[in-house]
Amino acid sequence: MKLKSFKGMNCSLAQTLNIVGERWSLLIIRDISFGTTHFDEIQKSLGVARNMLSTRLKQLTEAGILRKEADDAGRSQYKLTDKGWDLMPVLLSMTHWGDKHVPDEAGDRVVFVDQKTGRPIQPMGIHDADGSRINYYDIKPEFGPALRR
């Protein structure tokens, strides 16, 4: 009676959830994207159990999202691969949603800014082929070849 894997679901969302859908995965990825790259650092930062962290790091490395390497001092550290950095839109979308819908009375928590200008980036949103921002009710799903049989 194993957990049902989403692998057979032929749905990109399910595939993604299958890889980064565990409770801690995205938080670990966020920490590493912030430069918290050592085991103990991450462990303290998140308060996650050591064995869980170990398991997740291994799994994410196998999935090609993280890369394990030695830092200048010879200590192990984890870095995001390009595949891992590609998750930034996911992290940012969730962060923006939390900012808006589960705010802190004290104000913003983390703001992502453009390094050049220092101005905050736009909240994550949908853009049409020309780059104009559009609304969720302006789009519709269409089934591609993989779903037409």
Place this chain on the structure above:
Amino acid sequence: MKLKSFKGMNCSLAQTLNIVGERWSLLIIRDISFGTTHFDEIQKSLGVARNMLSTRLKQLTEAGILRKEADDAGRSQYKLTDKGWDLMPVLLSMTHWGDKHVPDEAGDRVVFVDQKTGRPIQPMGIHDADGSRINYYDIKPEFGPALRR
């Protein structure tokens, strides 16, 4: 030895995960956004256990993401609230990531298109305050008031 809640974490990402981080939640939300709004429809579509679906629907409704109402025939159905629709960027980001990194040999699965033009939307990405697309290495996090103490 309960599961550690992310509530105290003062992190928007954790807050979001606390609400939609369960394995099935985002898949249920996607189904409903596609117009699969009845209990049995969702259940068959996802193959999720009925009691799990029941629990999740209740939880998401309480969280203000879903709204339960009767359709024209008097049957119960679930709809996304505005708060729920605000999760579209999350769903789309994950879907696009899956498209790219866990592709199907048969080609695309679901493509989201602009209703007006029929052209696919842009893959979800980061945009600066002017609306220009920028890269993940062009941004940096800054700590807001809620984290400065």
Place this chain on the structure above:
DNA sequence: CAGTATCCTACGTGATACTG
């Protein structure tokens, strides 16, 4: 059709001690 009600299991998670 839209759930509830049971019963069951294994996985995700946690605490802590230990090792090179």
Place this chain on the structure above:
DNA sequence: CAGTATCACGTAGGATACTG
């Protein structure tokens, strides 16, 4: 510091039957 090794636990998740 970077894990591994145990041991324990609860809950998410699953199968199925039942009800209005």
